[in-house]
Amino acid sequence: MRVELVRRPHPSALYGALSPFLALLITATLGAIMFAILGKAPHLALYAYFIEPLTEVWSLHELLVKAAPLILIAIGLSVCFLSNNWNIGAEGQFIIGAIFGSVLPVMFPEFRGPFVLPIMLLMGILGGMTYAAIPALLKAKLNTNEILSSLMLVYVAQLFLDWLVRGPWRNPQGFNFPESRNFHADAVLPEVISASGRAHYGFVFAIIAAVVMWYILNRTLKGFEIRVMGQSPRAGRFAGFSRAGTILTTFLIAGGLAGLAGISEVSGAIGQLRPVISPGYGFTAIIVAFLGRLNPLGIVAAGLVLALSYLGGEAAQISLGVSNKVANVFQGILLFSVLACDTLIHYRVRIAGRPSAEGQGV
């Protein structure tokens, strides 16, 4: 006996639309069972996860702070993934973006004025692009595996940042602790509605990026080219699209957005460079990109849901006293349900005695 997945000829449009909600319901049910086994009241746990973080204005702000880098990075990654370029190094591009963007406030703190912030943001984008260009060029020119090269460059970026904040960029007033000087007021990305919380313009950038990228992917020739090169490079070459050009373009878009996320996070949320500035946003964004089905608008929703699960995990730790491991497991259940629902809508499970002759097994 073997179990196989058979592609459904006509996936249900209704279930396709309902899929995320169905997944949420399954997560809630499985989560409730898990919390009941742990001896916690399931309704309180689910409340802490999904509703408590949304009941207060400051918490909504925090949701946007957490979601902004995830969405920005994931949008860039989706472009890469659509074109069949596996950029796993967004974390590094995020860090290098943050470093490039911080040159002005850290090395030239006496340079002030309204130009500081725009220059920082542009340098952040440039930093991310430059760093993403390395695996892109290696792949385009030498056929290097971009998964490995982009991933390994993450560690280089992390160590480079670590060296900077312990060495040349160390805060002269900081008792030798490993951190840069604090950014001056002109170098801080402002909060959108500072009266009610600390959500900064990073989220606005994320929304703009999503809309622009949605337009490019769906309404322009470049977007078509990216999709074609991803699905059928051979057909793309017949159409006259350049393989190297697509690799470079998609990596630069991803790197630029990751760099923008990096400098926004450092300038808006942290306010200085530290040895570690990201709890793995560049990697989590890969999940966000796929949760959003590589669609920029879907990614906005996916980023918010994943950010909610982080905040909810903290709320559950405080109000129920569960360990953060439980919070992680719950997050895992959520991701699993989403992917399972999607899969089962497009495929049906078939238990076969011997290999099936019809349909496309996967």
Added chain:
Amino acid sequence: MRNTTKFVLAAVAAFGLAGQASAAEVKACFVYVGPIGDFGWSYQHDQGRLAVEEEFGDKVETAYLESVPEGADAERAIERFARSGCDIIFTTSFGYMDPTNKIAAKFPDVKFEHATGYKRETPNVSVYSSKFYQGRYIQGQIAAKVSETGVAGYIASFPIPEVVRGINSFILGAQSIDPDFKLKVVWVNTWFDPGKEADAAKALIDQGVDIITQHTDSTAPMQVAAERGIKAFGQASDMANFGPETQLTSIIDDWAPYYVERVKAVLDGTWESQDVWHGMAEGNVVMAPYANMPDDVKEMAQETEAKITSGEFEPFTGPIKKQDGSEWLAEGEKADIGTMLGMNFYVEGVDDQLPQ
């Protein structure tokens, strides 16, 4: 559909419950950088939290968040505590310093206690730290007595002053016994990573050290030392269970007295901002039982411990030379607090270049 209805009902019920006031007079909250199961740094802070619960019973309610990354997440975690009715919040990692001060400015009625930092920007922030280096001196003395190769290995986390102080104190202690004693240092750049720490321990042993000491929080180096049959010192908690034949002693961070004292101050309404640096005298630094060593070494260790506890002796007392051979402290001179807090140089005898 029935599930949805149930879910909504549950949410409504939860609203009601969440609104209920708690019977406790004071809520004390703790933010940890690692998991409470690390058997090191965060574990010891959590032991302090449990001591608070035990001491005050129903009068005090506690809560904690573990594995909170330093950076943007810390600010949210601390703010969440401040908003959820905590009266006093202990933030137990250096990287929480700026977020703690930022949130403290927003919540003047909540007390904040930040471990190992130096910033107190508002009157509702205290900082506290511990003179772990006092225990390192005793470890150094024991190492010099017990070691056969004359070389010890030191698994260090990050080159911040607290860690550098420990390394210097260790070598000063060792050289007070054996002036030629050598110390090899490996920087692992993490507080908690059992794999990396174990690799560092193996590398050091392969280079000929027969004593391992660590300034990282997992029990992995102790376990490696046990497998390879050499001796080691535990860190932050008593790790004897992970190397009954291996652990010579361990520097135990005992936060319980401080946490009980500060929570009591909040209960009594006497809490004030302060900057404390407690050590053996206050019971903040405790040595695990001296074991796996000859009796005369044990006596020597106990004698030094008594001298440090009584204040008769301080490890950083001259004459001490810096690594480059220049004089740092003259005969009898004691290190000033500014140099201690910002220590970024080795003393003579350390076989390593301090990462700059």
